[in-house]
Amino acid sequence: MTIPSRILSRIPSGTTSTARRRPRTTLWAAVGAAALVFLVALEFAARHYDLPGPITTQAQEVILAPKSGALLYASLALMTVVLTWRQRLVAFAAAIGIDAVFLLVRWAAGAGPTFGNGPLWVILACAVIAVTRRSGRERELLLKGVGLGLLLVTGRKTGDTWLLITSKTRTAVLDQYAATADHALGDPSWLAGRLVAATGPVGTHLLDYVYIQLAVGAVVVALYQLRHVAVERGFPRHHLVRTFLVIGLIGPAVYMIFPTVGPVFAYGADGGHWAMANIWPDTPPALATPRPMDFDAVTPRNCMPSLHTAWATAIFIHSRKGPRALRYAGAFWLVATLGATLGFGYHYGVDLIAGAVFALTIEGALRAYDRGWDRSGIQQVAYGAAVFVVLLLSYRYLAVQMAGHPWVFGPLLVLALVSVIHGYLRATRPREQKAAAPAQQPEAQPEPV
Numbered sequence: 001m002t003i004p005s006r007i008l009s010r011i012p013s014g015t016t017s018t019a020r021r022r023p024r025t026t027l028w029a030a031v032g033a034a035a036l037v038f039l040v041a042l043e044f045a046a047r048h049y050d051l052p053g054p055i056t057t058q059a060q061e062v063i064l065a066p067k068s069g070a071l072l073y074a075s076l077a078l079m080t081v082v083l084t085w086r087q088r089l090v091a092f093a094a095a096i097g098i099d100a101v102f103l104l105v106r107w108a109a110g111a112g113p114t115f116g117n118g119p120l121w122v123i124l125a126c127a128v129i130a131v132t133r134r135s136g137r138e139r140e141l142l143l144k145g146v147g148l149g150l151l152l153v154t155g156r157k158t159g160d161t162w163l164l165i166t167s168k169t170r171t172a173v174l175d176q177y178a179a180t181a182d183h184a185l186g187d188p189s190w191l192a193g194r195l196v197a198a199t200g201p202v203g204t205h206l207l208d209y210v211y212i213q214l215a216v217g218a219v220v221v222a223l224y225q226l227r228h229v230a231v232e233r234g235f236p237r238h239h240l241v242r243t244f245l246v247i248g249l250i251g252p253a254v255y256m257i258f259p260t261v262g263p264v265f266a267y268g269a270d271g272g273h274w275a276m277a278n279i280w281p282d283t284p285p286a287l288a289t290p291r292p293m294d295f296d297a298v299t300p301r302n303c304m305p306s307l308h309t310a311w312a313t314a315i316f317i318h319s320r321k322g323p324r325a326l327r328y329a330g331a332f333w334l335v336a337t338l339g340a341t342l343g344f345g346y347h348y349g350v351d352l353i354a355g356a357v358f359a360l361t362i363e364g365a366l367r368a369y370d371r372g373w374d375r376s377g378i379q380q381v382a383y384g385a386a387v388f389v390v391l392l393l394s395y396r397y398l399a400v401q402m403a404g405h406p407w408v409f410g411p412l413l414v415l416a417l418v419s420v421i422h423g424y425l426r427a428t429r430p431r432e433q434k435a436a437a438p439a440q441q442p443e444a445q446p447e448p449v
Contacts (some may be wrong), residue, residue, distance in 0.1 A: 039154070042161045049168050054157035061120055065106070069099075069116030071156060074219040076119035078241070079126065079149030081226040082141050091126070095119040123149045141233055148241060152215065155248050162252035163300035170259035170301045174396065175266035176276070176290035178304065178348045181395045183287060183403035184410040188349035189263045189342045193281025196343030210333060211340035214311055217333045218244050221319050224326055237370045240318040243363050244311060251307040251358065258392055259301030264345025266293070280345050287403050304392070306347045309355030310362075312337035317363055350395055353417050357388045360424045367428055380427035384420050391416065 043053030052060070057067075066072055076095055080088040098118035106113065123146055130142035182189065196203060210217070218240055225239040265271040268280035274295050279285065295301075312334045319330025341347040361384030368377030391413075394402065402409040 039158065042158060042165075045165055046161050049164065051164060054154060054161050057157050057160070058154060062117065062124070065111070065114040066116030066120070068156070069114060070213060071215055072116040072119040072153060074216050075149040075152045076122060077223060078152060078219055078226070079123050079145045081148075081223065081229045082145035084230055091122050094125075095122045098122070120153070137233065141229075144235065145229075151245055152219070152241070155245050156215065159248055159252065162255070163302055166252065166255045166259060166301040167297055167299055170256060171294055171297070172292040173259050173261050173266065173295045173301055174290075174292055174304075175260045175262070176285075176288075176293060177396055177399045178260050178350055179263065179267065179285050180287065180290045180399040181350050181402045181409075182348040183284075184406045184413060185349040186406070186410070187284040189345060189347065190281045190284045192339060192342035193263075193345055196339065197281070207336055207340040207343060210336040211308065211344070211346075214308060214315075214333075214337065215244075217329070218311065218315050221315055221322065221326065221330065224322050225318065238367060240314060243314045243318070243359075243366055246362050246366065247307060247310045247314065247359060250362070251305065251310065252302070254305060254358075254392075255301050255303075258304040258396065260303035260348075260351070261295055261299045261301055262303045262346045263348060265295070265299050268345055270345075271295075271299075287400075290399055303347050303351050304354060304395070305358045305388075306341055306351040306355035307358075308337050308341050309347070309352045310359035313356050313359040314363060317359075350391070350413070353413055354388060354391050354395075356417055357384060357391065357420050360420050361385055361388060364424050364427060376427040380423045383423050387416050387420050 039053075039055055043055045046053035046056075061067070061072075073095070076091065080091055083091065095118035098121050099115045100118075102117045103113055103115065126142060127146045130139050130146060134142055179187075196207065222240045222244075225236065229235055260266070261271070263280045265275065267276055267278075267285055269275075269278050276285070276293065316330045316334040319326050322330070338352060341352065342349065361381055364377065364384060365381045368374070368381060371377070398409075
């Protein structure tokens with residue numbers, strides 16, 4: 001017996017939607033609790049070294065000068081995706097007004113000019129409004145917007161604390177292994193360092209801006225992806241901010257496994273008396289048996305993998321579905337970030353390959369989670385993770401062999417990266433094409449009398 005559609009339409013849909021929403025609410029509550037525990041743990045770890053942790057530094061920026069005003073305004077822009085255009089204008093006007101007041105107070109007190117307190121105040125004010133003046137779906141949506149904005153700032157603070165922990169707990173670094181393995185790629189950091197120096201101050205300042213403001217570039221792409229949130233009253237299942245945060249959360253854990261400081265510190269003037277020699281970027285290091293080397297307790301061990309490469313790769317991937325200007329911007333940001341990481345001596349070439357593999361694996365895992373784990377998704381993530389582990393092991397234990405046979409291992413490293421790219425495209429493109437294909441309309445059937 002078939003139930004007429006008219007009767008089905010009278011059945012309340014709230015029961016079904018509530019049942020579907022309950023597991024997601026439980027999941028978000030569990031994620032929030034885990035994030036809180038993680039932040040508290042980092043706070044205690046930082047306090048162990050008599051330094052403020054991510055919670056303290058974030059609270060200080062409510063009154064004190066922020067570290068990055070541009071990042072805070074980018075966070076405010078992310079938060080406003082849940083607001084109407086009129087509300088967005090009011091939010092930014094309020095942020096600029098608050099910053100103007102802070103600027104006058106700092107000027108009167110003789111402090112240096114800075115900005116960024118205003119957007120943080122507005123984000124916190126929206127959180128209060130959501131709790132006290134909103135209810136139901138509107139409260140949930142506004143709180144998600146506030147959380148999205150605060151996550152970007154908190155992620156930055158968490159990363160800073162992670163870097164502090166790496167410098168304090170990893171006294172020895174493995175730069176000699178990375179530099180030796182880099183011979184297989186032709187010592188690209190030394191070559192890029194000389195090229196950047198030849199561009200003069202214009203090229204240096206441009207690359208430096210791209211490198212420092214990477215999060216701002218990510219926000220531009222994310223704003224395009226989230227442009228319909230205010231109208232549709234909901235977020236898309238997958239967007240760049242998720243990938244960005246997961247990369248920043250997991251990546252620093254690898255720093256603890258393979259601590260490196262970068263050629264400008266290990267082989268350049270910035271390393272002081274801790275450096276092997278002051279030869280970067282003019283003279284590549286001679287081939288020798290690598291060994292762990294002691295380094296200072298200040299410089300972060302944040303090279304392996306290159307998270308800037310991973311983040312720029314994620315920006316490039318997510319900009320592919322945007323308009324032509326956004327696609328060009330994503331490609332430019334990737335190329336400029338690679339040039340900056342190598343040209344400023346912050347990374348070795350092997351770091352960049354590991355960073356790209358790392359990003360593709362995480363992006364594939366998040367997409368597989370969203371669409372449901374299938375065979376292709378599992379294979380792609382497992383293969384990417386295996387390649388990443390093999391890369392780290394080969395850098396550590398086969399560095400001399402890689403340097404001794406560059407015409408064998410150099411192409412193998414590039415081939416490993418290409419194979420991960422191919423696996424990612426093979427796993428994601430069929431799903432994307434299927435989702436983009438117009439749904440077939442069923443043929444009209446005669447209505448029974």
